[in-house]
Amino acid sequence: MKRLMAWRPTARRVVLTAALGLAACGLAGAGEVQVAVAANFAGPFQKIAADFAAQTGHKAVAATGSTGKFYTQIQAGAPFEVLLAADDETPKKLEAEGLAVKGQRFTYAVGTLVLWSAKPGLVDAQGNVLTTGRFSRLAIADPKAAPYxxxxxxxxxxxxxxxxxxSRIVQGANIAQAHQFVATGNADLGFVSLSQVAVPDKPSIGSWWVVPARLYTPILQDAVLLTKGAGNPAAAALLAYLRSEPARAVIKAYGYGL
Structure with missing residues (x-):
């Protein structure tokens, strides 16, 4: 009996040591990936990045902005390893220019455009406010740099x-700034992403019209592995995680199509 009692703690120590060893290996393999994220996707990506870190140990360091400006920065040598664009054309161009890895591009979300006002009742369910002219300023992201x-x-x-x-349009550098113009009252209404106004688990503010898809070219948002991230396991892991069911559930919850 004494031998048996003496053996059991030793066995537990062996198991614990093995578990700690595996955890240490996981932490040792954890990496970091630099991600350029389209401004409209900032909210869902914050949640996805947290879940990604919890699942893999890898850290996704995000910068948000307009896809057009990211394109210019990547051409100039910016250290981004993954691009989550607000369109599908920019990733294609980066592939053609040798700045993105071919065969890694995929559509991670389909965007939904809305006309939004922070004022309840200003935007009607048909968007007729645009034709009646009952507003002073209309915010819109730079159409040359921002797909939305x-x-x-x-x-x-x-x-x-x-x-x-x-003459009433006020232009933001990206969709986040366009949203800010409306939120602060500097514009009565503006075109933004549904993900910016229909945030999961948060009360809705103001009024909006979900623009019928027939009125604009589908906003296919593509992800791509940039050449600077070609040898980074954390970059590959992030792109794989974006295709996982937990990530897709977050994307859908924010009003995107899949």
């Missing part, structure tokens, strides 16, 4: 009101 801004211009043109409202 380009989509907003398409909508105005499709509705036949672009010329009529042109």
């Amino acid at each position: 801004g380009a989509a907003g211009v398409e909508v105005l043109r499709a509705l036949g009101v672009l010329d009529a409202v042109a």
Whole structure:
């Protein structure tokens, strides 16, 4: 009996030591990946990055901004390893220019454009506020750099009101700034992403119109492995995680299509 009692703690110590050894190996293999994230995807990516770290030990360090400006920065040698774009054209161009790894690109989300106001009742369910002109300022992201801004211009043109409202447009550098203009009252309404106004587990603010998809080119948001991340296991792991069911559930919860 004494031998048996003496043996059991030793066995537990062996198991504990093995478990700690495995954990240490996991931590030793943990890495970091530099990610350029389209401004519209900042909210969901914050949640995805936290879950990614918990699952893999890898850390995703994100910078958010307009896809067009990220493209320019990547061309200039910015240290990004993964790009989560707000379109599919920019990743294609980076592949063609040898700045992204071919065969790694995929659509991680399909964006939804909304016309939003921080004021309850200002934006009606059909978006007629654009034709009635009951507003002073309309915020929109730079259409040359931000796909959601380009989509907003398409909508105005499709509705036949672009010329009529042109003098009322205030332009943000990206969709986050366009959203800020509306949130602070510097613009009465603006074109933003559904993910910015329909945040899971948070009360809705103001009023909005989900723009019918027929009024603008589909916003296919592609992810791509950049050449600077080609040898980084954390970069490959992040792209794989974006395709996982937990990540897809977060993306869908923020109003994106899959």
